Amino acid sequence: MDNVESKNNLETIIDESSNLSLNQIRRLLNKMSSSEIAHALESSPPKQRNLLFSLLKTEEEGDVLFELGEEIQQDLISSISNEELAEAVKELELDEIVDILQNLPEERMKKILSGMSQIDRKRIEVGLTFPENTAGGLLNTDVISVRPENSIEVVTTYLRGQKKLPENTDKIFVVNNENEYLGELTISNIITSNPSMIVREIMETT
Template identity: 30%
Template sequence: MNQILNEEQTHPEMVVETTSAELLEQVVADLEAGNQEAVSQKLEEAHPAEVASLLEALPPEQRSELWEKVPTEQGAEVLTYLHEEARASIIDEMDEGELIAAAGTMAPEDLAELIDELPQDRGNMLMEALDRDHRGRLEAVLNYEEESAGRLMSTDVISVRADVTIAVVLRWLRRHERLPPHTDSLMVIDESGLYLGKLDLGEVLTSPPERLVGVMMQSDAVAVRACMNEHEVAMLFERRDLISVAVLNQDGLPLGRITIDDIVDVLREEHDRALLSSAGLSEEEDLFAPVLPSARRRGLWLGINLITIFAAAWVIGRFEEALDKIVALAVLMPVVASMGGIAGSQTLTLTIRGLALDQIAAANVRWLTSKELLVGAVNGLVWALAVALISYLWFRDPGISAIIAGAMLLNLLAAAFAGVVIPLLLDRWGIDPALSGAVILTTVTDIIGFLSFLGLASLFLL
């Protein structure tokens, strides 16, 4: 008979995560109530990324007050999660001692980003304060261009020789107090240090101890050069479902590795850049920045938009006589421009996405342009007939119905062409299409829409 023993079982206390919005409300309430102990406790329990999110969500006065309560040992990591403008506002309040202490615990790739944002004199001071080993690793990272694999990589790696056994590898790993974060594999090198492949940790744990590393390693493992653009690295991770990848110099020597958490940051930054650029904002725009700097940055974009609006208004002004004689033209004029803008925006968005995913090259541009023109022609015919019918039922004028149908078709064709060509030209000129593509496209579709509609009306109705 089986005997069942009833023993008192203890379970670890379950930790229920608080949402960012809830945490923000709690911290703000504690700050306003002067409950300093509750604020300090919440900061100690929160992840550095959550603390960074809290700091970015507070006005300058409360941000400074909260930063003073961030634990010293947590401060450096919190700085790495902050966006540039919010981080700059905090660093401006730090004295040299605080900044040096934080820099001393930062990874070289994070510290390189910080150094680039500091004034030159303060950056040089920080470099000189680092120990020789940390400074050497930092200088190695700074040698690479921004947004390259060399800047993105972590130099904290573990490598093993191909001619040793799994037992030797296990003994080597046990000598480490901890493995580098997100370690899923070990780099395999030869006697001269050249990269040969990678050895998955799963293989280390499950393979016979006497098996050689060279037999178990993946010699076809993907590796990237340090000069490779970080966007291309991100696309490589997406295509190959990678967790980490080795970074090599031109001679094939391993320099570091890039892990999936680095790629998540790259993709998030690209998404933020595309979203904010469409409104003329910097990806580092601080939501709680002071009024005047925010107004100055946004004012420039408003000025550019004003110029494009006046350009469209000038075209309308050239047809003042036609508008005076035929009131229906003024009523229907926005329809043509609006439809062209919407159709062009669809093509523009798809083209920018294709450029971001490296799906567009010289070999397929002509096919893409032809396809979008055909789409524009089909939609143009369908909606031109629809608008013509509505116009006829409204104004009982077949001439106006025919004119708006022709203008609609012309503008949708122009919108399709512009939606492909504008981002391609901007990309070739080194300008981010997401930043100015929409403004240029809207200007083109407005001018062509007004010009075609009012021009045809002037020719055939006056």
Template identity: 25%
Template sequence: MRIVKFYEILAEVEAMIESNDDLKLHTYLENMHAADISEILENLDEADQIYLFGLLSDELATEVLEELNSEDFSSLLHALTYEKKVAVLDLMSQDEIVDKLSDLPENRQKEIIAFLDFEDAEDVKELLVYEDSTAGRLMTKDFVSIQKNYTIYYAIETLRAIAPDAETIYYVYVTDDQERLVGVISLRELIVSAPNRTVSSVMNENLITVHVDDDQEEVAQIVSKYDLLAVPVVDSEGILQGIITVDDVLDIIEEEATEDFYKFAGSSDEEAYEHDTTLKVRVFASIRSRLPWLIVTIFGGLLSASVLAYFEKTISANASLALFMPLLAGMGGNVGTQSSTITVRNIATHEIEGTGIFKTLIHEISVGLIVGIVCALIVAVAAIIMETEYHIAIIVGISMWANMSTAATIGTIVPLVFKKIGVDPAVASAPFITTTIDLTGLSIYFTLATIMLAGL
């Protein structure tokens, strides 16, 4: 289902809800994908949500619950009968349950865990102990593992038995008698191997693993780099604790890219924006996250004002100097943003390591110097055409060039330095860079102007 068609389908579903045609609606929904049904649910009011959800088979209802955000998950689950609650939670995958519970208050977590069977409840409680955004919190315990001395035949039989519950059966993990992870076999290899061989003679021992405490971003990079469908998660003793599958990694990568964007705009913690329901809550979440950066910018701006106060006489005597301040600041800011964005992104995608640092710096400074000259000439000519005095045009041109070269340098160095001293370059760079570029740019401009105009 394409996005363009979504509103047509939503309208059709709403019409069927209106006419209470249960059977037709049930058949219609059973032919849809859970991801689409969840999108439709998000566009309905609560009464219609509950009505529509009640028409789904247990399997489809479970898949739909997995796709919903924590809040809708919680409210829809609440509306179900006891039997249906137990049924859908039993079908739901562990990592999805943990993901939903993560965002709910503790008393609601306990209520929901009470509907799980004993084994799942224990697993979920264990997973909730791990820190948010770590491998431990993301993993599922529904993986397939076999002993290394099994035969391939017996391994496939085991797999047939476990398959309905497991998150993925495409990798089968091999453990020793102490449950330490020693190897992996893909389902593909199992299928093509002779049934009487032992697992240990066929398994791949060059395992890529992550640790329960690893950050989700690191997990995503590993899965992406090694083209894995799932990655095993081990503890410090090398015991297999769970697996993380590629579908979760896709979500992480999208989430991290969005987070980087938000950080870059100086609003680092705006997840509340998406999930909370009332406008008031969302607006105040945004204000809380954005205001700190704006206050930093205020102090930067006040610093610029104090610097400019030194040049008040020059400005008063040559008011036309003030006309070009926005132009200079805008160009410096633009060049600085270009350099810093590319540096921050290269840091995030690990393209800057070792000699890469030096290469990036040389690159950005060269670009700054050259675009600086081109822009300086354009601006000087434009200033003359606008009938500005010649010496002002010259001052503006020279300042433009110096300003843009410095801006490119600052835009590249600041994120690198922040990275070095352990500060997140995406968060801290923007206000710091803008302020520094403004200060240096204005100082260059008015110092040059004061000297040159005093000489006249």
């Protein structure tokens, strides 16, 4: 789509959506990027904004929510169910999910996280402990993980072989062969444990 057509679609959505049928609006939305849709939502009055958002496919909602400013983002999130929100964000990058979830009430956030895989839930929970705008750097880096059958000596050698550890690393994840979360291993435990010990002997489980 060229820039002229894109601009025309955006202007039509903002200025004329009240005169269009729902199908016409859907067709326009389908031609727009998530950032363009977000701009249209932010430029529309609340009633029109809610209508436009309701016409999006669930799989499109996450990308659009990420592009929105916090106030409008949270206002729209309050209008959808936990199940719909979880479905909307599931394909986003982890730092994008953190950006959306970090402003939710704690109880609602827990319900959203409960529907995710253990490894994703743990990674997001770690990201949520950092100040706003710092989680992205952590979550965009591959999370360091080890197997439960590894010895502490092997883990130490592995860590020393890394060119750089993710910033603020104080623990690593223990996962099985299917990359499913089993527990955590703190850096302090690695340093103070006998090298011959096995990860499963000292890892923390929740």
